[in-house]
Amino acid sequence: MKILIVEDEKELLESITISLEKEKFVIESANNFEIASEKIALYEYDCILLDIMLPFGSGLDLLKQLKKNNKSENVIIISAKDSLEDKIKGLELGADDYLTKPFHISELNARIKAVLRRKKLDGKNSIEVRNITLDITERQLTIDKINIPLNRKEFDILNYFLLNKNRVVTKTALAEHVWGDNIDQADNLDFIYYQIKNLRKKLQQAQIEIELVYGIGYKMIEK
Template structure:
C-alpha cells in the first residue's frame, strides 16, 4: 500500500512516516503545495494524508484537484485548524475523513486502515480470488488454506495485481507503486522481472487458481485460470 504524507511540519511528517514504514506501507512525503501538486499529478496513492495549511498554497486546493481526477475518496485531512467550515468543505470535496492535530498515531493508523478497506477491499481485510486469500492486515498469503511465504516485495506486487485483476499493468506503473517515485532513478526494470518470476513460481507450485501473464513488451496481467 502506497501512502503520501503532505505535511509541512518536519518533525511530525517524519514521525508519521516512520510509524507507517513500521506498518509495512510504502511512504512518500511532500512538504509544500508545489511538490505535493506534482506528486498527485503524476502518481497514484492508496491513501493521502493532507494538511490544509501549506507553504505556497492551501491543501483544500489540492483536494479540489484530486476530486477532478476522481482521487479524493482516499484522503484523510490532518490539520490543526479545528474549523467546522474547513471540515465541511473538505468532506464535501470528497475527503474520506478529518483528523485534528494533535492526534495519536494509533488513531491515525486505524483511520488509514478503514480508508483502505473501504477503497480497495469493500470493507474487508482480505482479498479472495478463487483459492487464493491475501490478508492485508496480517500480510499473509494462503492458497487452499496453506500458508505461502512471500517476501515484502512479493506481497506488495501480488496485492497490487489482485487489486487490479484482469487489468493490464505496465512495468512502469508496477515499479512506481511498489518501489515509490524514486524508481525514476533506476536504469532498468530487471529487478521487477526477478521478483515476479519468483512470485509466479510460488503461485504455480502451490496450485493457485490465478496466473500472472506476461504481456510482451508492455507489462503483466493477473487473471483466473
C-alpha cells in the same frame, strides 16, 4: 500500499513516516503545496494524508485538483484547524476522513486501514480469489488454506495485482506503486522480472496466474 504524506511540520512528518513504514507501507512525502501538486499530478497513491495549511498554498486546492483530474485516492485530512467549516469543505471536495491535530499515531494508522478497507476491500481485511486468500492486516498468503511465505515486495506486488485483476499493469506503474516515486532514478526495470518470476513459483498451486503482456507489462487472470 503507497501513501503520500503532505505535511510541512518536519517532526510530525518524520514520526508518521517511521510509524507507517513499520506497517510496511511505501511512503512518499511533500512539505509544500508545489511539491504535492506535482506528485499527485504524476503518480497514483492508495492514500493521501493531507494538511490544509501548507507553504505556497492550501490543501483544499489540492483536493480540488484531485477532483478535477478524476483521481480516486483515499484522502485523510490532518490539520490543526478544528473548524466545522473546514471539515465540511474537505469532505465536500472528496476527502474520506478528517483528523485534528494533535492526534495519536495509532489512531491515524487505524483511520488509514479503515479507509483502505472501505474503499478497496468493501470493508474486509482480506482479498479472496478462487483458492487463494491474501490477508492484508497480517500480510499472509494462503493457497488452499496452506500458508505460503512471501517477502515484503512479493506481498506488495501480489496485492497490487489482485486489486487490479484482469487489468493490464505496466511495469512503470507497478514499480512506482511498490518501490515508490524514486523509481524514476533506476536505470532499468529488470528487477521487476525477477520478483515476478519468484512470485510465480509460489503461485503454482493457485487458480490465478500473472501473464506477460508483451511490450507493456503484466495482467493477473484466473485459470
